[in-house]
Amino acid sequence: MLKQCEGSRAVAEAVALCRPEVVCAYPISPQTHIVEALGEMVKAGTLSPCEFINVESEFAAMSVAIGASAAGARSYTATASQGLLFMAEAVFNASGLGLPIVMTVANRAIGAPINIWNDHSDALAMRDAGWIQLFAENNQEALDLHIQAFRLGEELSLPVMVCMDGFILTHAYERVDMPTQEQVDAYLPKYEPRQVLDPAEPVSIGAMVGPEAFMEVRYLAHAKQMEALKLIPAYAAEFCSIFGRDSGGLTHTYRCEDAETIVVAMGSVLGTIKDVVDEMRAQGHKIGALGITLFRPFPLEGVRAGLAGAKRVVVIEKSMAVGLGGILSTNVRMALSGLHMHGYTVIAGLGGRAITKKSLTELFLKAEKDTLEHVTFLDLDWAMVNKQLEREKAHRRCGPVAENLLRDIGVVAARNY
Amino acid sequence: MSYQPIKFYQTGTFTVGNRLLPPEQRSVQAQVKRYNSINSGHRACQGCGEALGARYAIDAAMEATNGRVICANATGCLEVFSTPYPETSWQVPWLHSLFGNTAAVATGIAAALKVKMHKGERRHIRVVAQGGDGGTTDIGFGCLSGMFERNDDVLYICYDNNGYMNTGVQRSSATPPAARTTTTPAAGPEPGNPFGQGKFVPAIAMAHEIPYVATATVADLRDLEAKVRRAMEFHGARYLHILVPCPLGWGTQPNETIKMARLAKETGLFPVFEAEYGEQKSALAIRHPLPVEEYLKPQKRFAHLFAPKLRTEAIARLQALADRNIRKYKLLEGM
Ligand SMILES: Cc1ncc(C[n+]2csc(CCOP(=O)(O)OP(=O)(O)O)c2C)c(N)n1
Ligand code: SF4
Numbered sequence A: 001m002l003k004q005c006e007g008s009r010a011v012a013e014a015v016a017l018c019r020p021e022v023v024c025a026y027p028i029s030p031q032t033h034i035v036e037a038l039g040e041m042v043k044a045g046t047l048s049p050c051e052f053i054n055v056e057s058e059f060a061a062m063s064v065a066i067g068a069s070a071a072g073a074r075s076y077t078a079t080a081s082q083g084l085l086f087m088a089e090a091v092f093n094a095s096g097l098g099l100p101i102v103m104t105v106a107n108r109a110i111g112a113p114i115n116i117w118n119d120h121s122d123a124l125a126m127r128d129a130g131w132i133q134l135f136a137e138n139n140q141e142a143l144d145l146h147i148q149a150f151r152l153g154e155e156l157s158l159p160v161m162v163c164m165d166g167f168i169l170t171h172a173y174e175r176v177d178m179p180t181q182e183q184v185d186a187y188l189p190k191y192e193p194r195q196v197l198d199p200a201e202p203v204s205i206g207a208m209v210g211p212e213a214f215m216e217v218r219y220l221a222h223a224k225q226m227e228a229l230k231l232i233p234a235y236a237a238e239f240c241s242i243f244g245r246d247s248g249g250l251t252h253t254y255r256c257e258d259a260e261t262i263v264v265a266m267g268s269v270l271g272t273i274k275d276v277v278d279e280m281r282a283q284g285h286k287i288g289a290l291g292i293t294l295f296r297p298f299p300l301e302g303v304r305a306g307l308a309g310a311k312r313v314v315v316i317e318k319s320m321a322v323g324l325g326g327i328l329s330t331n332v333r334m335a336l337s338g339l340h341m342h343g344y345t346v347i348a349g350l351g352g353r354a355i356t357k358k359s360l361t362e363l364f365l366k367a368e369k370d371t372l373e374h375v376t377f378l379d380l381d382w383a384m385v386n387k388q389l390e391r392e393k394a395h396r397r398c399g400p401v402a403e404n405l406l407r408d409i410g411v412v413a414a415r416n417y
Numbered sequence B: 001m002s003y004q005p006i007k008f009y010q011t012g013t014f015t016v017g018n019r020l021l022p023p024e025q026r027s028v029q030a031q032v033k034r035y036n037s038i039n040s041g042h043r044a045c046q047g048c049g050e051a052l053g054a055r056y057a058i059d060a061a062m063e064a065t066n067g068r069v070i071c072a073n074a075t076g077c078l079e080v081f082s083t084p085y086p087e088t089s090w091q092v093p094w095l096h097s098l099f100g101n102t103a104a105v106a107t108g109i110a111a112a113l114k115v116k117m118h119k120g121e122r123r124h125i126r127v128v129a130q131g132g133d134g135g136t137t138d139i140g141f142g143c144l145s146g147m148f149e150r151n152d153d154v155l156y157i158c159y160d161n162n163g164y165m166n167t168g169v170q171r172s173s174a175t176p177p178a179a180r181t182t183t184t185p186a187a188g189p190e191p192g193n194p195f196g197q198g199k200f201v202p203a204i205a206m207a208h209e210i211p212y213v214a215t216a217t218v219a220d221l222r223d224l225e226a227k228v229r230r231a232m233e234f235h236g237a238r239y240l241h242i243l244v245p246c247p248l249g250w251g252t253q254p255n256e257t258i259k260m261a262r263l264a265k266e267t268g269l270f271p272v273f274e275a276e277y278g279e280q281k282s283a284l285a286i287r288h289p290l291p292v293e294e295y296l297k298p299q300k301r302f303a304h305l306f307a308p309k310l311r312t313e314a315i316a317r318l319q320a321l322a323d324r325n326i327r328k329y330k331l332l333e334g335m
Helices: A007-017 A032-044 A058-070 A081-086 A088-096 A121-125 A139-156 A181-187 A214-243 A269-282 A300-307 A327-336 A357-368 A382-394 A401-408 B049-064 B077-082 B102-118 B133-138 B141-150 B201-207 B221-233 B254-267 B292-296 B300-305 B312-328
Strands: A002-006 A022-025 A051-054 A075-079 A102-107 A132-135 A160-165 A173-177 A251-254 A261-265 A287-292 A294-296 A312-317 A342-347 A375-377 B069-073 B094-096 B126-132 B155-160 B212-217 B238-243 B273-276 B279-283
Touching: A002 A007, A007 A032, A007 A102, A007 A139, A007 A160, A007 A173, A022 A032, A022 A058, A022 B102, A032 A051, A032 A075, A051 A058, A051 B102, A058 A075, A058 A081, A058 A088, A058 B102, A058 B141, A075 A081, A081 A088, A081 A121, A088 A214, A102 A121, A102 A139, A132 A139, A139 A160, A139 A173, A139 A181, A139 A214, A181 A214, A214 A294, A251 A269, A251 A300, A261 A269, A261 A300, A261 A327, A261 A357, A269 A287, A269 A357, A287 A300, A300 A327, A312 A327, A312 A357, A327 A342, A342 A357, A382 A401, B049 B069, B049 B077, B049 B126, B049 B155, B049 B221, B049 B238, B049 B254, B069 B102, B077 B126, B102 B126, B102 B141, B102 B155, B126 B133, B133 B141, B133 B155, B141 B201, B155 B221, B201 B212, B201 B238, B201 B273, B212 B221, B212 B254, B221 B238, B238 B254, B254 B292, B292 B312
Parallel strands: A022 A051, A022 A075, A075 A102, A102 A160, A132 A160, A261 A287, A261 A312, A312 A342, A342 A375, B069 B094, B069 B126, B126 B155, B155 B238, B212 B238
Antiparallel strands: A002 A173, A132 A294, A251 A287, B212 B273, B273 B279
């Protein structure tokens, strides 16, 4: 059924259609609307039987999900940013225990300085946690990916993170096609746990493992992720046959045929990039885009195949490997090894900085001439940065960076150094 | 197998596991059909109070529920000595996740079971969470308090050995004042753990007004079993805090574990009582009141209070803590 609704609402309804049995969450912007909606459905009895647990922290939220999942319940939680980092220890634990928890990450920057707006630093900080990580481009895809996430996680006995851009998607009203309960029931079988806590057949889960088997356990975690690479396209195809639309998968290409320049990105920024590609194509530029839906496991072969014909690759990423460059581009470069082409890392949109069509167009034109730096910070205010660098050279105790910069641009009352 | 009477020649009601008592009054461990929830072969130290306490507590919980228990366990000695892969001592469904999240994991299990019951997919099963004093009073305290506040249907058992034993005897917030640990060494003008009142989680649990809070020691195993049984009569959050001496950490002989637990109780340093909905209901009476020195002297962790010089002031302060417990929890009357 077509409806106009907020992204968070769409996701909450999609999760409800998956019949979760335990939902727990701790509020953090921009995730709040999702769990509020689910809480309301449980309280009103429209989502039943389901336990909604109001926990005291994200660490507890993931821990409740771990207990519930191990006891055989379909479990869901959602978080973002500081919340995801606060639960980090339990995030790794959930995948180590092989529990198919589904979690929405409403992507947001990580402080300090505290910032509630969108970038991908939070989810990418968990890139090695052993979760499957899917990134939605728009609200329809966010909704669809949740349904696929339960199916996938439960088949593989692995947790799945569905990442959607905070505010940009979570708080945007868009038209979505909401599936029916019958469709979801046809797609998603009942959760049959691989291992379950049951007095009739007691098992010990979470034993201590020494050097004699730990490596093997970790290898098997990797092997399971590799299995996901095959399963995901198959489930996406099956999804298409039931729900009538393409959604999910590993990667998707946009006007990449004969493209000399391919822009790689994840999440909602792909929409803007596609617009720019269209405009530049109209002017005769050979440019295309490659969207990455699956970040973990990283679809090396798919990315490699998608980029093989290009002369250069520009990775636009909303995250940063401090001290190196980009996280996504490091992964993309692994796929490119042996292919001779120029690779550019563009760090953009951190902490919600707008990524405009104008800036992207200028950037791509520069890339086409191969005059781009290998690591570029899109729309960075160099004057602000340099002023602070000078200040730090002059006074050892020149005050906190963020506050100084705000003072420079007049957001905070002046106190001169 | 039906109950087999065994003939013993000892007299009295409190000998050999109370086998001379009528069957319904016998301790769980005295029964031929005891559950053996944690079986032998685990790697606890000789004389480990925690192994003993856990065995009695979980067996009693199993008896009270007809074997329908799921356990969550925090990281710590109990977890490590009972489950070195590929072996496990647990004969119950058992889950270890992390050091600080056991109460929340148990909440999740209980929530799942509630839904499964509602769907008619599973019969009634009870949840027991367990952790050491570190996992309970320190790192896991947030999750524990959350579980109390929501009144989740979980019995949480803290095995208090007064320190972080699994990582090599470091201080916890349940370490008594003046005790020596590897992070509160017997050095300086006030050797050992700094003075303070410590963090006594049973009192904090009572402040949450949960249905049932009790303390116990491995010196009174009948009392311990009775408290587990009582706890299982309630639904909602319940808390049982068991003093489990640790020969390694306390510097005592393996055969002194029970004696140490008894001295902790008889001096008043560890009050043994029960509370319901935030109010104290009973206390186990001190039968032979003893000065705290009797408890402190045999333990190497308090050795610096007696030599090279006698630290009368520190001992007096510990005595004051014991006296306060005796007053506060009415330990002489045994209400
Ligand atoms: C987050 C985290 N920090 C530290 C540790 C290391 N650690 C494991 S067990 C333990 C102490 C356990 O002490 P306690 O809970 O009192 O149990 P005991 O071993 O004394 O029975 C510590 C510090 C850990 N596993 N996880
Ligand atoms: S260190 Fe202490 S608590 Fe740990 S197994 Fe040994 S005696 Fe038991």
